[in-house]
Amino acid sequence: TRPPRPHRDFVRTRASAAHNPQIRVMQWNILAQALGEGKDGFVRCPMEALNWAERKYLILEEILTYRPDIVCLQEVDHYYDTFQPMMSSLGYQSSFCPKPFSPCLDVRGNNGPDGCALFFSRERFRLLGVHHLHLSALALKTNQVAVAATLQCQVTGRALCVVVTHLKARSGWESFRGAQGANLLQQLEAILSAQQEAAVPLMVCGDFNAEPGEEVYRRFLNSPLGLDSAYRALSADAVTEPSYTTWKIRPSGESRATLDYVWYSHHGFTADAVLSMPTEEQIGPDRLPSYHYPSDHLSLVCDFSFIQEPHRLM
Ligand code: NDP
Ligand code: CA
Numbered sequence: 386t387r388p389p390r391p392h393r394d395f396v397r398t399r400a401s402a403a404h405n406p407q408i409r410v411m412q413w414n415i416l417a418q419a420l421g422e423g424k425d426g427f428v429r430c431p432m433e434a435l436n437w438a439e440r441k442y443l444i445l446e447e448i449l450t451y452r453p454d455i456v457c458l459q460e461v462d463h464y465y466d467t468f469q470p471m472m473s474s475l476g477y478q479s480s481f482c483p484k485p486f487s488p489c490l491d492v493r494g495n496n497g498p499d500g501c502a503l504f505f506s507r508e509r510f511r512l513l514g515v516h517h518l519h520l521s522a523l524a525l526k527t528n529q530v531a532v533a534a535t536l537q538c539q540v541t542g543r544a545l546c547v548v549v550t551h552l553k554a555r556s557g558w559e560s561f562r563g564a565q566g567a568n569l570l571q572q573l574e575a576i577l578s579a580q581q582e583a584a585v586p587l588m589v590c591g592d593f594n595a596e597p598g599e600e601v602y603r604r605f606l607n608s609p610l611g612l613d614s615a616y617r618a619l620s621a622d623a624v625t626e627p628s629y630t631t632w633k634i635r636p637s638g639e640s641r642a643t644l645d646y647v648w649y650s651h652h653g654f655t656a657d658a659v660l661s662m663p664t665e666e667q668i669g670p671d672r673l674p675s676y677h678y679p680s681d682h683l684s685l686v687c688d689f690s691f692i693q694e695p696h697r698l699m
Pocket of ligand 2: 416417420460
């Protein structure tokens with residue numbers, strides 16, 4: 386029997402506009418099964434805690450605990466055999482974009498490439514269009530991808546564009562991530578300017594593999610698209626990111642870092658509530674993943690509402 390998952394509370398933000406119907410969004414790097422078992426080297430996590438037959442239910446439990454309207458996942462290497470059918474039976478429509486040369490493919494007994502997957506409630510949204518983006522850096526194709534879906538909210542009639550991405554990992558690749566981020570922003574601007582409806586607001590969920598001090602973070606914060614990072618609202622000054630979104634121990638040592646973000650158009654949405662991060666005590670001395678928690682990255686969950694346009698009152 387496994388210990389219970391850490392309990393996390395939603396924290397309402399100062400911007401909170403509770404009268405509007407909310408859209409709950411989850412961002413989560415779920416840890417590819419092939420990488421967790423074959424590549425990552427989480428030395429303080431027992432191999433039995435990574436057993437897929439059980440771990441998949443912990444991932445599902447995390448999603449079902451919060452029941453998001455939109456779920457953005459990275460490192461999905463069990464889409465066709467697990468998440469697509471499981472999430473479909475729970476009422477989600479989805480789209481999956483594998484990485485062209487997924488590192489999972491190097492692992493013996495792998496289940497195919499990992500990639501980014503986007504799920505949305507079929508009841509809440511209608512799919513207007515979807516793009517699978519391959520990110521470039523300095524005009525060269527890279528191994529990183531994104532899924533961008535334009536959805537129409539069935540409650541408000543409003544459209545939004547939701548994006549899930551996973552940028553290049555590791556230190557030494559900071560300017561590469563900067564270039565990938567610039568390319569993603571460029572491709573999103575092109576998608577948005579081609580929309581029928583004017584000014585469709587954006588949400589970009591991702592494992593950016595970049596701390597807030599990196600170039601790619603500044604590029605997103607200062608982009609002409611007008612983006613803000615939802616988890617900044619958790620801090621006392623409302624501009625500081627959480628101290629960690631991933632925490633693990635590899636042979637090279639302990640790594641605690643803020644790499645995951647939920648960006649949103651501040652002209653289009655207010656971030657009304659965010660799910661707080663578990664404490665160091667809740668995470669435990671062996672860090673992540675563990676018997677308590679199935680990934681080395683924590684899920685980020687936010688409640689958004691559309692900012693009311695004066696000419697479109699509901
Ligand atoms: P990344 O460098 O982006 O990382 C891949 C995964 O490794 C990520 O999921 C990342 O997790 C994880 N990771 C990060 N740090 C570590 C670490 N210290 N130890 C173990 N795992 C870590 O991968 P790429 O997409 O650039 O792909 C690299 C692989 O792809 C190579 O192994 C190569 O085999 C293959 N490849 C093959 C090509 C070909 O032409 N055949 C071309 C390009 C790549 P997280 O995001 O959670 O940090
Ligand atoms: Ca990983």
